Amino acid sequence: MALSLKYYLKEIFRIEWLKKFLFARTAPLGTPTYFRNFPELTGKTCTHALFCMMACPAPGAIEVIKTPEGWQPRIHIGHCIRCGLCVEACPNGVLSSGRILESMFYDNTALSFSFRIDVDTDKCMGCGNCAVACPVNKLIDAQMSFGGRASTDELLLMVSAGKCRAVHVEKCTGCKTCEDNCPNKAISVTRLLEAIHCPEEDL
Amino acid sequence: MSLLQRVKNFVRSRSIHVAYVDVGSCNGCDIEVLACLSPRYDIEQYGIYVHNNPREADILLVIGAFTPGWEDKLRSVWDKIPEPKAAIAIGNCPISGCLYNRPHTLIDPPVAKHIPIAAQVPGCPPRPTEILSAVLAVAPVVFKDFEVKKR
Numbered sequence: 001m002a003l004s005l006k007y008y009l010k011e012i013f014r015i016e017w018l019k020k021f022l023f024a025r026t027a028p029l030g031t032p033t034y035f036r037n038f039p040e041l042t043g044k045t046c047t048h049a050l051f052c053m054m055a056c057p058a059p060g061a062i063e064v065i066k067t068p069e070g071w072q073p074r075i076h077i078g079h080c081i082r083c084g085l086c087v088e089a090c091p092n093g094v095l096s097s098g099r100i101l102e103s104m105f106y107d108n109t110a111l112s113f114s115f116r117i118d119v120d121t122d123k124c125m126g127c128g129n130c131a132v133a134c135p136v137n138k139l140i141d142a143q144m145s146f147g148g149r150a151s152t153d154e155l156l157l158m159v160s161a162g163k164c165r166a167v168h169v170e171k172c173t174g175c176k177t178c179e180d181n182c183p184n185k186a187i188s189v190t191r192l193l194e195a196i197h198c199p200e201e202d203l
Numbered sequence: 204m205s206l207l208q209r210v211k212n213f214v215r216s217r218s219i220h221v222a223y224v225d226v227g228s229c230n231g232c233d234i235e236v237l238a239c240l241s242p243r244y245d246i247e248q249y250g251i252y253v254h255n256n257p258r259e260a261d262i263l264l265v266i267g268a269f270t271p272g273w274e275d276k277l278r279s280v281w282d283k284i285p286e287p288k289a290a291i292a293i294g295n296c297p298i299s300g301c302l303y304n305r306p307h308t309l310i311d312p313p314v315a316k317h318i319p320i321a322a323q324v325p326g327c328p329p330r331p332t333e334i335l336s337a338v339l340a341v342a343p344v345v346f347k348d349f350e351v352k353k354r
Contacts, residue, residue, distance in 0.1 A: 031332065058295075058327070059304055078298040081327035 036084050036098035038075050046071040046094045052086035054113060054174055055193060062086055085111070085193075108198040115174045116190045117157070117166035123186035126162040130178035130187050131155065136171050208350060215261075215287075215346040217250040219338065222260035222284070223293075226277055227310065228267025231328040232294035236264060244331040251338055257283040261346065262338060268296040268303045268310040269317060281318040287349040289321035289341050290314075293334060298323050321345060 031037065048064060048071040056062045061079040064071050073086070073094060087095045088104060089111045104110065131137055136156045137144055144155075156171045157164060157178060164187060166172075178187050223236055239246045240253060254260055257280050269277070281290065292314055295301035300312035314320060321344075324337045 031330065035330075058302055060299070076299075078295055078323065078325045079301065080325070081295065081301065 034099045036082055036100065038077055038080055038082060039073075039084070039087050039095040039097040041072070042093060042096045044092050044094050046073060047092055049091055051089040051091060051111075051113065052095065054191060055085040055089035055111065057081070057083060057085065089113075089193075110196055110198060112194045112196050113174065114192045114194070115169065115172040116192060117169055117172060117178075118188050118190065119164050119166065120186045120188075121163050123184040124164050125184060125186075126159050126164060127183065128159045128164070129181045129183065130164055131157040131159055133177050133181040135175060135177060136173060204348070204351070208348065211350070212347055215349075216343065219249075219251045219262060219342050219346075220254045220260045221246075221251055221262045221264060221338065222255050222257050222280075223253070223264040223266060224277065224280055226265060226267045226273040226297070226314065227270030228294065228296050232266045232296070235328040235331055236266065236293065236334060238331045239334055244335060246335055246338070249335070249339060251335075257281075258285065260284050261288060262341065263288065263290040263318075264293050264334075264338075265290055265297050265314050265318070265320070266293045268300045268312045269314050271309050271311070273317075274311075277314070277317055287346050289345040290318050291337055291341060292320050292323045294329055295325055295327045298325060301327055 046064065050064055052062050052073050053064060058079050058081045061076055061081065063074050063076070065074050066072075073090075075086075082097070084097050084100045087097045087100045088109075093101060132144060134157050137158075140154050140156075141152055143151075153167065156168050157166055159165070172189065174189060174191055176189050179185075179189055223233070225233055238244060246253075257263065261284070263281065263284060265277070281288075292298055296303065297312065297314035297320070300308075300310055303310050304312060311317075322337050322341045324333050326333060
């Protein structure tokens with residue numbers, strides 16, 4: 001009886017077991033390598049395409065800043081929501097975060113931007129400020145002046161019949177200069193962000 | 204250092220009582236704080252206990268962009284916490300307002316305008332490990348030798 005009791009006590013109150021029971025700790029949890037953390041610079045050259053700023057859903061989270069080494073995107077911690085859209089949008093792979101770049105490479109995915117220009121014809125008074133201010137128009141027809149009247153049909157924005165009209169929307173770069181210059185807030189530019197899957201044969 | 208102070212330091216390092224207050228968040232950060240309680244992250248093994256009573260708390264976790272309903276209430280919650288105390292802002296919302304900080308919204312970030320904030324945990328939402336390490340980093344700074352520092 002005494003022997004078996006001693007045996008039981010010895011079995012139950014093993015030193016290792018007691019230590020484990022009283023001082024148990026789960027393993028310190030590190031951040032896994034695949035965690036999509038705040039984007040980091042990869043060291044590739046930024047070409048100031050500003051796709052990251054266009055794709056970013058959080059206000060004030062990313063800025064492209066001119067430094068002595070050239071343009072550089074800067075992430076503002078406290079604003080960034082770690083969605084990784086800037087990493088996906090960048091055409092040069094300047095940013096990296098988690099496994100986004102690798103998975104984009106293996107899955108052949110990319111983000112495509114397109115822009116939609118809406119003109120509220122009730123508010124538009126056909127002043128042509130938008131067409132004159134537009135930097136894309138300026139490249140096509142540098143002579144364009146007051147009123148938005150132009151010689152070519154190749155323009156992005158032009159005034160016809162007293163109203164502004166978006167002719168070649170595919171040329172829009174989404175700078176929103178027209179929105180800033182419209183006196184009546186009649187024009188609005190909407191960004192359409194689309195995830196595309198490139199088929200193998202295209203590459 | 205007196206023996207009493209040493210005892211206080213030891214006790215305070217092993218028993219940090221936490222209250223959390225949601226001043227208008229999307230509930231994402233609340234769920235991350237809740238995940239800290241789960242067996243995987245298990246904050247109680249570090250001696251951190253969640254008591255949702257400010258009168259028992261040492262650390263206040265503030266979650267969410269500041270909505271007008273909390274204008275006077277957050278201050279009174281903060282005043283009810285006995286000294287020594289600290290407030291930690293969890294997530295982007297109390298720091299910057301995050302996605303809600305747009306024109307025509309009613310929020311009033313940062314929360315540091317309303318109560319003193321000791322630490323900020325950025326992220327939308329932050330990982331539970333980040334919340335945990337913030338609490339563990341703030342606690343010794345605020346609580347160790349509190350009476351000595353006050354004098």
